[in-house]
Amino acid sequence: MDPTEAVTSAVLNGTSVLSTRLAGSGAYKLFHMPLARSRVRTAERELFDRAETGHVEVGGRRSVTYRWGDGTRPVLLVHGWQSRASRLSDFVPGLLDRGHSVVAFDAPGHGDSSGRDATILDYRTVITTLHDEFGPFDALVAHSLGALASFYALKHGVKAQRIVTISGVCDFDYLVDEYCSALRLRPRLKTELHRRIARELFPGTPPERTPFSATHATEDVHAPMLVIHDEDDSRIEVAQGRRLAAAFAGRARLVTTNGLGHRRILGDPEVVRTVLDFVADADRVRARQEPRQP
Template identity: 60%
Template structure:
């Protein structure tokens, strides 16, 4: 695919840029529900949210009171939070999650940060202010974008989170070995279609652009060896929020295992229930959860 796009770019950068932009929003794999997740998800109330002719599938446990929203990342699905959900239910929360278009049981082949924002906004309209919002990977960036747009949460958790949309662009271009001209074409389309009207110095979106609109405490958990989203993105989220943030660096969990690690689950549950003291922690003072043998 990258060879074809690069070859086309030598004839028409615009045509190749359009193809790259389409590919940028298409997950290359659709996650399936694991057997260990099925019993929990058989006991949920399912719904649908229509967005741009596609459907996101929603899941609710509980009455809807004291809602906690769980937002999945790229090529993932809501059921990846199966290790966290029982603890939230035991503490009296209702739990809401979803499969975005192109993910899990959602329809369509693609999605965008704008569609994530639309889904989060509709869920917010249904359930009101979330007592907590927990997001993973790309879901973190999309969640902060939605919060900047009016979605409210009393506590925010970023797991393996993306701070900068431009980081995703650079990783995509590097993975496909796209020519530099295509990066410029992609950035132009991103500005036009995803962030229209955004000032040039604030495009594309970064979590740091949302800090003034957010007063909630933030828990950031990121693995130092994350090969998908570098730990610098997690550190950057914590730095952007200063005294509002607490940073935990894990070891040996990578990008996805962090969701089910017992120590991470415990830290998230404690934060959702009790918050933290909001004491400022420098990069050198970040807490560390070591790898288990």
């Protein structure tokens, strides 16, 4: 545990002795606060300087959006926690070369967007708004937490012909467990955090479906899926990728890599090629389905 985590742990656990609800409120707020805001890398800047930018309003905050291409055959890119759209830069040129347009965004509290926090509901709002304006999507490519948030949006009406997850989170509970473990939160404080998550994020959801898991979307999502995860991912365990692929058995193809970790996997040439080839399969399916001109 680093010094910041140690202090946070002591404060939250100490407060919980006096008031579990007060400590739970603090734990809930901190849970949704990215503690670092990444910047555009030099190698990413030229591409993002050429993007058409816009924004989506999310609860008084602005989520910055990026677009390339003419709007046809759109592909949505969804970044993960403490990340930004530019981390998915390596996929953009290949998608444009294949005739796709590309849409991406910085979630609230991330990248160039405003705010200090973000929830799965904020991600859903941005994804749904972009879908209403530019969708349905030819493909959706999501990394880390962005994968779980994308499934939540897909369950609520967003459509994509192909879905790619990279280092994806399958279960919201996994994030809660990792957070509580990292801060060594007391059991009753963890219980209070779960109660707040159920009340604030998933009101009206049956208890057995709270918190959300991508496995809850199997009846709503029927698109072919590519699940890529690294065996050495120390941030999101490969078991999450395996669980995700297993839940969509028959529709999902699991590809595991080695030595790429959680973030470097996004720039690996073989991973990029695999994703582009998978998206291109949708073009071949469409070509077979479209009637030939006389």
